[in-house]
Amino acid sequence: MRTVTFADPKVVDLLNERYVVVWNNHSQDRTAKGPQPVYTREEMAAYPEGGGGTNLYTMITSPDGVVLNVLTGFWSAGTLLDELEFCRGLTPENRATSQAARRTALRQEAAKLQTDFPEEARKRPKESATVRRMAALQLLAGCHEQNILATVQAIDEYLVSISERSRARMFV
Amino acid sequence: MLLALLLLIAPPDDGVPELVRQLGHDDAVMRAAAVEKLLGRGRAIVPELESALVGQSDLEVRARISMLLRQLTQVRWLTDVHTARQRAAKEKKPLLVFSTLGPLDGFV
Numbered sequence: 001m002r003t004v005t006f007a008d009p010k011v012v013d014l015l016n017e018r019y020v021v022v023w024n025n026h027s028q029d030r031t032a033k034g035p036q037p038v039y040t041r042e043e044m045a046a047y048p049e050g051g052g053g054t055n056l057y058t059m060i061t062s063p064d065g066v067v068l069n070v071l072t073g074f075w076s077a078g079t080l081l082d083e084l085e086f087c088r089g090l091t092p093e094n095r096a097t098s099q100a101a102r103r104t105a106l107r108q109e110a111a112k113l114q115t116d117f118p119e120e121a122r123k124r125p126k127e128s129a130t131v132r133r134m135a136a137l138q139l140l141a142g143c144h145e146q147n148i149l150a151t152v153q154a155i156d157e158y159l160v161s162i163s164e165r166s167r168a169r170m171f172v
Numbered sequence: 173m174l175l176a177l178l179l180l181i182a183p184p185d186d187g188v189p190e191l192v193r194q195l196g197h198d199d200a201v202m203r204a205a206a207v208e209k210l211l212g213r214g215r216a217i218v219p220e221l222e223s224a225l226v227g228q229s230d231l232e233v234r235a236r237i238s239m240l241l242r243q244l245t246q247v248r249w250l251t252d253v254h255t256a257r258q259r260a261a262k263e264k265k266p267l268l269v270f271s272t273l274g275p276l277d278g279f280v
Contacts, residue, residue, distance in 0.1 A: 001270065006247050013215055015247050015268060022256035023249045024271040057271040063264045065257050087266065155269060159253060162271055 001056060001074055004044050008077035014084060026057070026163045048125070048132055049075055050139030057162060060087045065155045068095055071143045079140065092152050103144035110137035188213070188220040196233040203236070210240055218244055249276055 005011060015021050050073040058080070060069040068090045071083060090098055113134050114121045120130035153161075186209060194206035210217065218241065225237045250256040253269065260267040 001272075002276070006270070009215065009245070012245060012247050016243075017214075018265060019268045020256050020260040020263065020265050021247055021249055021268045021270070022253055023251050023276040024253055024269055025273070025275045026271045027273040055273050057269070059267075059269040059271070061260070061267040061269065063260045063266060065260065065267065068266075084268075155253065155257065155267065159269070159271060166273065 001058075004047075005075060005077045005080050011077050011080060014081065024159055026159065027166050028163075047074055049073070049079060049136035054162075054165065058083075059155065059158065060084070060090075061155045062092065066092050067150075067153050067155055067158050068092070069099075070147055070150070070158075071140070072146075073139065073143075075140075079136070083140075095152065096148055099144045099147045103141045103148065106137050106141040106144065110134045110141070113137070188217050189224070192221070192224045192228075192233070192237065195236045196230050207236065207240065211243060215244055251276055 006015075052072075052074045054072050056073055058071040058075065059067055060083075061067050069083065069087050071080075075083070086098070086102055113130055117130045120128045121134065123131055125131045125135055188210070191206045191210050194202050195210075197203050197206070210221070221237055221241055221244070225234060225241070228234045228237060250259070256267055256269070259265075
């Protein structure tokens with residue numbers, strides 16, 4: 001995300017102007033120092049939206065630190081910008097209703113793609129950008145489903161729970 | 173006399189070349205003010221800063237221009253959640269927290 005989504009000029013400008021942005025390492029025992037894999041532009045562009053699951057969390061909070069929106073996985077600049085637009089006007093009070101409406105809209109968009117492109121919809125994800133987009137929309141709707149179910153929390157508590165889940169997964 | 177008066181009351185030249193020149197000012201307050209003014213201009217001044225970097229021989233000014241270019245073209249990440257929360261509350265801005273398995277400088 002750092003070198004693709006968070007390097008997009010529109011994302012950079014929006015975040016620098018309107019947000020306070022912080023990078024959190026939720027696995028302090030993994031420093032990830034040393035040689036890193038190098039991906040080509042094509043490989044990075046081919047990475048599926050929603051991929052990476054709970055290794056990647058993008059969270060938006062209110063100025064006083066109440067979690068309003070959580071996305072898990074990799075998301076493109078376009079999707080992230082849509083989500084940041086969705087977050088404008090989101091408050092702890094209207095959060096559940098807004099998240100439910102967003103989930104419904106995303107599922108309707110996926111269903112429309114399936115209706116509009118029936119031939120494409122029968123293909124495998126790696127063969128069709130439409131199928132990949134449908135999958136991404138469903139995964140994104142899933143994030144909003146989780147957001148509806150989650151109780152409103154302060155970001156500090158939420159980060160502790162992410163860290164604990166991450167540690168638990170390491171020892172399974 | 174009139175010309176001198178006009179020069180005194182005229183607004184300071186805040187063009188990018190002048191602000192870049194002030195990045196090498198002897199007074200640290202002037203240097204910091206120039207940095208803030210240039211940052212305030214946003215991404216639009218990146219080409220001018222890149223040109224200024226090419227012709228710049230003063231190493232300190234070069235370093236400041238490079239820092240400005242990074243700040244204008246990259247997300248200004250904080251790496252401490254507590255500090256970020258305080259800043260978000262003070263500036264009344266929403267907070268974006270990106271959390272993953274590793275530090276900012278450990279990932280591509």
